[in-house]
Amino acid sequence: MNEPYKYIFGPVLSGRLGRSLGLDLLGGRICSMNCVYCESGPLATLTLKRAPYVPAAALLDELARWEAARAAKGEARPDVITLGGLGEPTLNSDLPRIIAGVRRIAPGVPVAVLTNASLMTDETVRGELLASDIVLPSLDSLLGSEFAAVNRPHPGLNALDIAEGIRSFRARFAGRVWLEVLLVAGVNDSAENLDALELYCRALAPHRVDVVTLSRPGTEDEAKAVDAATLTRWRERLAATATRSEPAAQATEALAYTAEKRQGLEDGAVSGPRDTAQLRAALLASLTRRPQTAGQLAQALLVPEQSVHMALEGLLAQGEIAARQQDGATYFQARAPRP
Numbered sequence: 001m002n003e004p005y006k007y008i009f010g011p012v013l014s015g016r017l018g019r020s021l022g023l024d025l026l027g028g029r030i031c032s033m034n035c036v037y038c039e040s041g042p043l044a045t046l047t048l049k050r051a052p053y054v055p056a057a058a059l060l061d062e063l064a065r066w067e068a069a070r071a072a073k074g075e076a077r078p079d080v081i082t083l084g085g086l087g088e089p090t091l092n093s094d095l096p097r098i099i100a101g102v103r104r105i106a107p108g109v110p111v112a113v114l115t116n117a118s119l120m121t122d123e124t125v126r127g128e129l130l131a132s133d134i135v136l137p138s139l140d141s142l143l144g145s146e147f148a149a150v151n152r153p154h155p156g157l158n159a160l161d162i163a164e165g166i167r168s169f170r171a172r173f174a175g176r177v178w179l180e181v182l183l184v185a186g187v188n189d190s191a192e193n194l195d196a197l198e199l200y201c202r203a204l205a206p207h208r209v210d211v212v213t214l215s216r217p218g219t220e221d222e223a224k225a226v227d228a229a230t231l232t233r234w235r236e237r238l239a240a241t242a243t244r245s246e247p248a249a250q251a252t253e254a255l256a257y258t259a260e261k262r263q264g265l266e267d268g269a270v271s272g273p274r275d276t277a278q279l280r281a282a283l284l285a286s287l288t289r290r291p292q293t294a295g296q297l298a299q300a301l302l303v304p305e306q307s308v309h310m311a312l313e314g315l316l317a318q319g320e321i322a323a324r325q326q327d328g329a330t331y332f333q334a335r336a337p338r339p
């Protein structure tokens with residue numbers, strides 16, 4: 001990692017995907033929603049307009065450079081390459097070229113897409129997503145008032161249309177659909193929403209359902225996590241609608257693979273960023289994308305936690321990052337989103 005990358009971040013450690021190399025398809029805070037729990041900072045543009053916000057050529061040039069540097073250093077390949085960014089990646093109209101290019105540059109590495117599913121109402125977008133391996137749509141509420149309150153969507157969006165778009169995609173997709181529901185206390189955790197989502201998920205039969213709540217600082221301070229009992233109740237009801245346990249097993253395998261690589265690091269077989277400047281640049285790039293603890297950063301970058309702590313202290317002293325307490329943990333985040 002000799003120079004900062006503009007559109008590539010990580011790898012970061014994802015509970016579901018393992019070591020995930022992120023690609024930013026937006027180049028800024030551009031989204032079709034403005035969720036109260038968003039970790040990406042204040043929204044710049046609320047839109048449904050598709051455009052090559054990050055042109056495929058620019059992104060793929062960078063990925064090829066990253067891949068060449070990784071191979072030259074003998075570092076482990078990421079478990080997955082995840083299309084995302086500080087907004088909704090399917091807004092990028094170069095999506096099909098980007099997926100094809102990722103497959104060419106990193107053959108054999110699964111391609112995942114993190115999406116709020118808003119554009120899955122569009123048949124063209126659904127067709128483009130068929131070329132990926134894992135699609136992770138989020139759907140937080142099927143009730144109009146809750147959808148408006150939690151996702152603060154573009155006025156052209158409707159929760160039921162989005163749900164139908166996901167269902168239609170699921171019927172044709174050969175890969176895996178992992179649905180995510182994020183609960184905000186007092187906003188979308190109602191019994192009516194749980195009943196509606198359970199019915200919907202039974203018909204959808206996603207490969208996996210993840211019910212989560214806020215674990216890191218969100219955009220709005222008043223957005224609060226639900227309690228453990230609520231989370232358990234929702235998980236029990238919705239997880240039962242998933243088709244089979246295979247994807248969860250694969251996620252576990254991915255984590256085990258990461259653990260092997262960590263062991264390799266201790267044995268000197270693989271390595272993350274090697275010097276202080278490289279490590280600081282890698283940390284800053286990662287913290288620009290989302291707040292994380294020192295432990296999460298160490299696991300994602302395959303670097304001893306002690307080294308991460310020292311580099312974080314340097315970045316704090318330089319005013320590049322800020323620290324914030326949440327749920328008994330210290331989260332670090334970059335002071336300003338990248339331009």
Ligand code: SF4
Nearest residue numbers: 031033035038087116
């Ligand atoms: S959480 Fe996702 S969908 Fe919601 S505003 Fe942030 S980037 Fe957009």
